[in-house]
Amino acid sequence: MHKDKKEAPPLPLEKVSELLAGMKFGTLELTVHDGRVVQIERRERVRISA
Template structure:
C-alpha cells in the first residue's frame, strides 16, 4: 500500500465512524425511555435497533 492509499483508507474509516456516530446520535435524540442496540461486523456499525418504551398510565 502506498502512503496515499493509506491516507485514503484512514479518511474513509474516519468518515464511516462519523456517519455511525451521527446515526447513533439520531437514534438517541428524543428517546426518553428505551434502548439502542448496535450490531457491528468487522469493526463497522451495520445496524441500529431502537426500542422505545411508552407509559400509557402515569406512574404514582
C-alpha cells in the same frame, strides 16, 4: 455512460445521536461485523401513568 452519485450513508455516531434525540426510555442496539457498525435497532418504551 454516466453513473448517478449516491448519498453517502450517515456516520454511525451521527445516526446514534439522531436516534437518541427525543427518546426518554428505551434501548439502542448496535450490531458490529468486522469492526464496522452494520445495524442499529431502536426500541422505545412509553411509560403510562395510572
